[in-house]
Amino acid sequence: MKHPLVKNAEDRMNKAIEKIGEELRRMRTGRPSPAILEEIKVDYYGAPTPINQLATVSISEDRALIIKPWDKSVLPAIEKAIFTSDIGLTPQNDGNIIRLIFPTPTTEQKQKWVKKAKEVVEQGKVAIRNIRRDVLKDLKDMQKDGKISEDDEKRLEKEIQDLTDKKIEEMEKLFEKKEKEIMEV
Structure with missing residues (x-):
C-alpha cells in the first residue's frame, strides 16, 4: 500500500x-479540430454558451471545420464570437453553416x-x-x-x-x- x-x-x-x-x-496545429472551439463562448440569450451546445461541429475533407447551428438565428452570434476569439481563423457564413478553413501551415x-x-x-x-x-x-x-x-x-x-x-x-x-x-x- x-x-x-x-x-x-x-x-x-x-x-x-x-x-x-x-x-x-x-493548441492549434494546422489540422482542423473541434477542440479549438471549446473555449469560445457565444452570447445566446444573455448566457455565454459553448459553440458545441448550439451547433454540430464536424470536419470536412477540404481542411475545414463546419459549424451547423440547430437554430439558424444564432449564426451571426457564433460568427461574431469566432471573430473576436484569438484562434486566427476567419469564419465564412453562407446563411446555413459557418465554415472555418484551415490553411496549410x-x-x-x-x-x-x-x-x-x-x-x-x-x-x-x-x-x-x-x-x-x-x-x-x-x-x-x-x-x-x-x-x-x-x-x-x-x-x-x-x-x-x-x-x-x-x-x-x-x-x-x-x-x-x-x-x-x-x-x-
Missing part, C-alpha cells in the same frame, strides 16, 4: 499532466507551434517538480517530528523521485506526440 504522501503526490502530478494534456489538445508556423507546445510542457514539468519539492519538505518535517523513521524517509524519498521521473517522462511523451502531430500536417 502506498504511503498517503506518495498517493497525494501522484494524484497532484496526474492532475498536472491532465491539465497540460488539455492545453496541448486545444508554413514550416515557420509549425516551428512556432512546436516551440509553444514545448513551453507548455516545460510549465508542466516545473509543476511536477514543485509538487516533488513540497512533498519532500513534508517528509522531512514528518521525520523531524518523529512521525516516521529515517529509513522510511529515505525509502519514501526514493519512491517520490521515481514517481517524479515517471511523470516527467509522461510529459515528454505528450510533447513528442504533439510535435509529431504538428509536423505531419
Whole structure:
C-alpha cells in the first residue's frame, strides 16, 4: 500500500499532466479540430454558451471545420464570437453553416507551434517538480517530528523521485506526440 504522501503526490502530478494534456489538445496545429472551439463562448440569450451546445461541429475533407447551428438565428452570434476569439481563423457564413478553413501551415508556423507546445510542457514539468519539492519538505518535517523513521524517509524519498521521473517522462511523451502531430500536417 502506498504511503498517503506518495498517493497525494501522484494524484497532484496526474492532475498536472491532465491539465497540460488539455492545453496541448486545444493548441492549434494546422489540422482542423473541434477542440479549438471549446473555449469560445457565444452570447445566446444573455448566457455565454459553448459553440458545441448550439451547433454540430464536424470536419470536412477540404481542411475545414463546419459549424451547423440547430437554430439558424444564432449564426451571426457564433460568427461574431469566432471573430473576436484569438484562434486566427476567419469564419465564412453562407446563411446555413459557418465554415472555418484551415490553411496549410508554413514550416515557420509549425516551428512556432512546436516551440509553444514545448513551453507548455516545460510549465508542466516545473509543476511536477514543485509538487516533488513540497512533498519532500513534508517528509522531512514528518521525520523531524518523529512521525516516521529515517529509513522510511529515505525509502519514501526514493519512491517520490521515481514517481517524479515517471511523470516527467509522461510529459515528454505528450510533447513528442504533439510535435509529431504538428509536423505531419
